Amino acid sequence: MKMVERIANLALAGLSVAPLVVKVDPNINVVLTACLTVFVGCHRSIKPTPPSETMSKEHAMRFPLVGSAMLLSLFLLFKFLSKDLVNAVLTCYFFVLGIIALSATLLPAIKRFLPKQWNDDVIEWHLPYFHSVGVEFTKSQVVAAIPGTFFCVWYALRKHWLANNILGLAFCIQGIEMLSLGSFKIGSILLAGLFVYDIFWVFFTPVMVSVAKSFDAPIKLLFPTSDSARPFSMLGLGDIVIPGIFVALALRFDVSRKTGKRYFCSAFSGYTVGMILTICVMNWFQAAQPALLYIVPAVTGFLFVHCIWNGELKPMLEFDESKAEEAKSSKDSAQDGEKTSESIPSKKEE
Template sequence: MKNCERIANVALAGLTLAPLVMKVDPNLNVILTACLSVYVGCYRSVKPTPPTETMSNEHAMRFPFVGSAMLLSLFLLFKFLSKDLVNAVLTCYFFVLGIIALAATVLPAIKRYLPKHWNEDLIVWRFPYFRSLEIEFTRSQVVAAIPGTFFCAWYASKKHWLANNILGLSFCIQGIEMLSLGSFKTGAILLAGLFVYDIFWVFFTPVMVSVAKSFDAPIKLLFPTADSARPFSMLGLGDIVIPGIFVALALRFDVSRGKESQYFKSAFFGYAVGVILTIIVMNWFQAAQPALLYIVPSVIGFLAAHCLWNGDVKQLMEFDESKSSASSQETTDAKSGKEE
């Protein structure tokens, strides 16, 4: 599993840098970058304990409405305020988030070269005038944050597409790694809601496309093209992270049953098919497309077909990571008690 993740990491890095030195077809770049990001994020999410942030059914139902409110708010901000002012504030915000995301992304690679106590000993820092607020971190995290700080400074000053993409990929990998849907029921609710959300805001209003073009921050990946009228193709991070956390859940379901990559393969293949369909339709109509319109049915469809074929519908629908986590913790505690 770790070898597959390392190979995917190298391939993703090479694909990200490739347009600097050679001509890369943007359509192929979109497909490979999106799929490799999901692949890396999924394998990084497989840990002794499930991801820390778990979504409930209620959260999944509300998510499209909260997303719509935020999207509309951004649209109004760009409409009535200076675009440069809004983007300046957003740059400061993403400067901090970028350092955190980059540090967390590279931390596993550098931890092995640092002293063990640097990785384990926590440092607690309290805010000077708000003593109740505190931040916990390790020396290893500080070391990982140093190159991230210089990189984010380069992004803020140059806004180069490569810096944008590396930050965007870090957000994608961290999102898939850290977020958990908890169950496939919650995942189906979330994907169904965002399926409608994406169609509405792209096809029936100018809001989504307008915000994507105005928002000068790493919330989208940019793929250089040879067309001077349209120098970049774009893919929103939500089209990677949202389906990605569902695919990651399928991988962790496989691992919990001791059958690595069984349903992950079908869900991941469905994601790849959905991205390819998005590119085909986009080029056919020469218009922006709601990627989730094609990705959501593909991911759920391929996974559901595979599950029905194997007769594992009940097991899949009853899978709940929060209960699995509690059982694992009880087992660990019991073992610790016996050892003592």
């Protein structure tokens, strides 16, 4: 599995820089980049402990409303304030976030080439005169922050599409790796809400397209085209991260049951089909399309049909990462207790 992950990482890196040296069809580039990013993020989400952030049912239900409020706020900011001013503030904000995200993305690879103590020894730094405010980090994280800072400076100064994409991919991978839906029920609620959200803001208002074109920040991936009137094709990060965390949940479900990657393959295949369908419809109508309109039914449809076919829909719907981890911890504690009791000889044995 590790070899497949490394190949996927190399393929994603190569695909990202390929348009600098060769002509790459933007449609193929969009599909391959999105699918490879989801693949990499999903496999990075497999950890001894569940992802640090778990979404609740209430959060899933509110997410489309919060997203709508933020989207409308950005639209109004660009309409009534200077576009350059808004983008300058956002550039500063994403400069800091970009360093953190890119450093975290590169850290596993960098760790392998550094001394072990650089990975283990934690350094504490406190703000002068405000000692209650501080951060903890390792030397490895400092080393990983160097290329992260370089790309962020490059992006802030040049706004080059490659720097934008490097930061955007880091955000996507970290989002899929760190976020957890907790259960397929919550994931279905979230995807259903964002399915409606995407359709409404793209088809019934000019808000989504307007913000995407005005927002000069790494919240979208840019793919160079040969059309001077439309130099770039765009793909929002949400079209990767949102379905990506659902696909990642399917992979962790497989891992918890030790059944290979059959349901991950179903969900991932659904995502690939959804992306291809999005590109086909977009080119057919020559208009922006809400990608989740095609991705959500494909991902959930492929996964649920596969589960129903195997007669495992109930176990899938009952799966809860937090409860699964608690059960595993209890089982491990019980086994440790048994080993301890076995290791202490009784008086009779003595």
